Amino acid sequence: MSKHFDAIVIGGGISGLTAAWQLRKNGTARVAVLEATNHCGGCVSGQSIAGLTADAGAESYATRSAVIPELLTELGIADKRIEPNPAGAWLVLPEGAQPMPRTGILGIPGDLEAEETIQALSAEGLQRAREDLEKPIDHWRERLAQPGGPQASVAELVVDRMGQEVLDLLVTPVVSGVHAADPQTLDLETVAPGLLERVVAEGSLCAAVYAQRLAAGQTVSGKPGSAVGGLAGGMNTLTTALLAKLAEQDVVVHTDVAVTALELGQPHRLSTTGGQLTAERVVVATDGPTAVDLLAATDAEFEKYRPEPGTGVALVSLVVDHPELAAAPRGTGVLVSPLVKDIDAKALTHASAKWAWIRDALAAQNPDRHLLRLSYGRISDEPGRLGYGSEDEKLIAAALNDAAAITGIELQPADIVDSGVVRWLGALPFATIGHRERVSAFRKKLAELPRVDAVGAWLAGTGLVAVVADVQKTLS
Template sequence: MTDPMRATSTGDGPAGDGAGGSRAAAGLHAVVVGGGVAGLVAARELARGGSRVLLLEAADRLGGEVGRHTVAGIDLDSGAESFATRGGTVAAYLDELGLADDIVLPDGRGAWVHQADGEAFPLPRTGLLGIPGDLSAPDVVRVIGPDAAAEAARLDRQPPEVGADEVAVGPFVRARMGDAVLDRLVTPIVGGVHSRHPDDLPLDRVSPGLRTALLREGSLAAAVLSLRALAPAGSAVAGLRGGNARLVDALVADLDRLGVEIRLGADVTALDGASVTVDGERIVADAVVLAVGDGAGRALAGRASSAEGLITLVTLVVREPALDAGPRGTGVLVAPGALDVRAKAVTHATVKWPWLAELAGGRHVLRLSYDSPVVERTTPDAELRAVAVADASVLLGVRIDPEAVDGWARVAWDAPLAPVPEEACTASVIPLAGVHRIGGAVAGRGLAAVIAQARATAAALLAPEGSVPAIR
């Protein structure tokens, strides 16, 4: 059976579900550059609105950071394996695609944190981005220590205006709760989820409403508890039975049904709001949507790319009965300064996802993540495999015999660039005339943000003439 993420679809003319009165009904021709989730969602929305859509992807497959690979005979996610449940954005979209019945929640045992001194503790239960909602809770005190907990409580008794004007997560938490909370709780979680240090992450992007809640409640701990109380019951993340790659399968199938033309291996060398040049051919368009990473956007704009390194994921499939009990829950995040491991996190995927445990048949799937320069593209496979086995042993507290590894794989992703300034979040990050930017570089990381922004951009392009000044 052909993998739909690798199939090239061709279609004839406008298709879709009708959009009476829209610009698309008059024959809007849209070109979407980039076949990650953002590009797929935008192409689907435009086609459903009646547009003729051409989707161009430089790689030989679709999906971007959402994909699959086979390790030791098991089909696994090669990238993102969960999504945030906040706001219900992803769940609602999966429902539209007919996948709602396959949404699953992770095992409730939760994750641990491995500290710089080599100690490991379960993560506290009442946090938000790792920020504690109760500084006196035993699970918080156990991680940061009684002195640090007392100091954090003292700082959080300051007037609520203290730290409220900080832009980034790191200075905000440091001002309200001190270094220990930031280093031992917040940084491991933010690094594992957003692949950035809290000092480089805009607070309002990753936790909208927290600043307002601080001013309203009078303390950061109370603000965290208030936001958690407002959130719907259940896990903060969810996944798909069979893997997140099924989202891409469903999107590609819909694009085929809607008649979207897809070109893989498409080398785009220039674009603006009126045309795209691909493989030497200039294609005139009514709307151009750029759904590629910031580095590619810089290259298309004729600027030097400023890559900031790699994130390398190593997947191990192992036979080790001592892991059956899930000794460190669903995985372990690593605090800065740890010298006994090189990984920044490990996910015990067969504990986190019961459906995967059934599929693995008694084996364990472990996913470790590494930043550069700890691991680079040039790191030899044999070295990386040995490091991953040793790190998994330390982080999970169980010695894993290298001979018990049935299979392994490495996947490298470009690390995210510096976050977009708040004033530029609704505009193009790279000044390409008339081009509409979507994707993680402008929406923020995570499927919820990417899907919402891609849909909003498509809706704006389909609006009546005159409502979108950038379109000619």
């Protein structure tokens, strides 16, 4: 390994690989990426199951922005872009399964007359939700004008405008299933930027959600779960393409090399498990606790910015043979309300119904073959519920039972062709109220250090769009 570089990126997840790509685009000559594990990509990586390389983590990206399509074009894989089956997602509520309401954001309905919304709520709950259309907005206008912003939680806004039932039955399944968070503490501005401003402008939460979806280019008739894009072969092919392009640009990428200490200077000195290195510039692209560990050794004040760990998540993949799954009885996937106590999974994705490339690859093996992905681990789970720390055998057995309960199809252990479990600890940043302010303060402190930057989901927020856009902004 060379001993000196113009820039070293610590961390080979998607933020680290994107950072290296951005540095080379900016003209930085000698760039290295150091990844502590045996593979790059982080949550955007693959797993082998039933002879198929499927996504082990992220399977799609939000289409609200041009950031990812532009990156795909730069990498030469724009032709791999695909859209999911528009069949849409479902909810499992205490009263049973039903299609998820359309025109929603975070599960907040943008149409209180939609059939799915009416079906999900009781008569009293629907009447309370409709109060949003007439209720004065003055309180939120005053909150919005407060110095530093309103610092409102998702739950606070929803309950005030539409009532507890909308929160419990429509919003919480989405927030807990997608963001692994509690709507009571999830910062509204972090997960739905600009929504509160639109509430004040439109005069109601319902109208604001409807207008914001249109402004984001999502059709009113678009079904939930369909405002995303993917790649043929899975999102893990984005990591593969980045690695190939970085190799073309002579970027050095080392796995199984951990940085154990960072000493700032001219140049910076890095102690690693592969030896001593120096660099003119360092980009820390690790998880939050690891970043704080490295930086606090240079300045103890960084310790106060240590983020709370996110909720550990276990993702169970089942490849099963069953002819009745061809009908996609629950669309492309399901979010399960925490109020449903006889199902441990918080979500199920019918991957072979959602993505044509998976369907075709499995159908070539057996026409009745399907891939189901079930996730476990909510921040609100009681002790003893299945999750990150559960044994593989228990998770796989529970996943089969939960898949049967969710789809309404009787599934047996003999139907399983292959299975796999992956775990993500703190895979999503826990965007509690005050998160944005803490990130801003951290970055202000970091700016005091010469030629040191930090990127990653713990700073940027949830999803590929947020992570890649933040890398580009930070390193441009």
